[in-house]
Amino acid sequence: MIEARQLTKRYGDKTAVDGVDFTVRPGAVTGFLGPNGAGKSTTMRMIIGLDAPTAGTVTVNGRRYAEHSAPLHEVGALLEARSIHPGRSAFDHLMVLAHTHGIGRARVTEVIEMTGLQAVARKRAGAFSLGMGQRLGIAAALLGDPQTIMLDEPVNGLDPEGVLWIRTLLTGLAAEGRTVFVSSHLMSEMALVADHLIVVGRGRVLADTTVQELVLQAGGDTVDVTTDDPAGLRRVLTGPGVEISGRPGSEQLSVTGLPARAIGLAAARHGIALFELTARTVSLEEAFMELTKDSVEYHAANTLVGAA
Numbered sequence: 222m223i224e225a226r227q228l229t230k231r232y233g234d235k236t237a238v239d240g241v242d243f244t245v246r247p248g249a250v251t252g253f254l255g256p257n258g259a260g261k262s263t264t265m266r267m268i269i270g271l272d273a274p275t276a277g278t279v280t281v282n283g284r285r286y287a288e289h290s291a292p293l294h295e296v297g298a299l300l301e302a303r304s305i306h307p308g309r310s311a312f313d314h315l316m317v318l319a320h321t322h323g324i325g326r327a328r329v330t331e332v333i334e335m336t337g338l339q340a341v342a343r344k345r346a347g348a349f350s351l352g353m354g355q356r357l358g359i360a361a362a363l364l365g366d367p368q369t370i371m372l373d374e375p376v377n378g379l380d381p382e383g384v385l386w387i388r389t390l391l392t393g394l395a396a397e398g399r400t401v402f403v404s405s406h407l408m409s410e411m412a413l414v415a416d417h418l419i420v421v422g423r424g425r426v427l428a429d430t431t432v433q434e435l436v437l438q439a440g441g442d443t444v445d446v447t448t449d450d451p452a453g454l455r456r457v458l459t460g461p462g463v464e465i466s467g468r469p470g471s472e473q474l475s476v477t478g479l480p481a482r483a484i485g486l487a488a489a490r491h492g493i494a495l496f497e498l499t500a501r502t503v504s505l506e507e508a509f510m511e512l513t514k515d516s517v518e519y520h521a522a523n524t525l526v527g528a529a
């Protein structure tokens with residue numbers, strides 16, 4: 222469990238993280254999404270004590286990171302700029318980390334196998350490809366068998382097989398009851414793994430919601446209808462939670478709050494002919510763009526926060 226309360230980070234005049242509140246719960250993959258510069262990495266750095274908050278708090282499993290006596294067992298993290306001694310082998314790098322927590326060689330071998338690094342474990346980490354480096358970073362994050370796993374842009378540099386492997390790994394860790402917190406600026410990738418989403422923009426939480434809810438809020442439940450009797454159809458469909466728009470004189474209406482099936486049935490019952498009945502599909506990417514585009518950034522925050 223990760224809990225941020227009014228978490229704030231300022232660098233001089235720049236507010237990178239602006240009073241954010243969120244809770245990342247166990248047993249699910251939570252995606253941490255936002256465009257470049259939204260404050261994701263800064264938030265993650267504060268979670269593991271690499272940066273101190275200017276105000277507010279963030280705890281992992283009920284305590285600030287620095288208060289844990291064996292932090293590797295609490296939270297395993299892969300941050301973008303994790304430094305690995307280039308001359309050291311993957312195995313030695315993991316052994317050095319393991320020693321700090323009294324973790325044995327058997328666990329090092331285990332995480333090497335889990336991350337598919339067996340063939341290169343004795344090679345210099347400095348010669349690793351980006352994808353291999355990511356796998357090594359993930360191996361290090363898993364070393365302490367932590368309850369909470371936090372990964373910053375984990376699919377960066379991974380080939381399709383690696384991306385698939387990451388997905389399976391993350392959903393598997395969540396299924397074991399762990400807290401899994403993963404950042405990305407790729408909504409499409411998050412849609413495939415995340416159960417829950419926290420979307421940030423300009424250091425603020427814009428949405429704390431599920432994938433389905435986000436699509437719905439972005440207009441995913443709009444249905445376009447064309448009829449020769451728009452006035453009649455409006456009368457038939459009007460009801461609580463239903464919004465109907467359309468240009469005066471136009472035969473086309475856009476309806477939100479009713480599924481296409483209900484609209485079709487209501488029209489048939491009243492003998493109103495329809496020429497078009499199309500459920501508008503909003504892709505997750507569109508929903509994300511809509512949410513994070515500058516002009517609606519703070520408006521969106523008001524309507525979406527707490528919508529889950």
Ligand SMILES: Nc1ncnc2c1ncn2[C@@H]1O[C@H](COP(=O)(O)OP(=O)(O)OP(=O)(O)O)[C@@H](O)[C@H]1O
Binds near residue numbers: 235
């Ligand atoms: N050490 C620093 N000094 C000054 N400004 C910083 C520092 N670290 C981050 N920032 C600024 O804070 C803001 C948030 O940056 P951060 O790296 O947390 O965003 P991000 O969401 O992780 O972005 P990306 O997807 O590009 O990694 C940016 O405007 C960035 O320039």
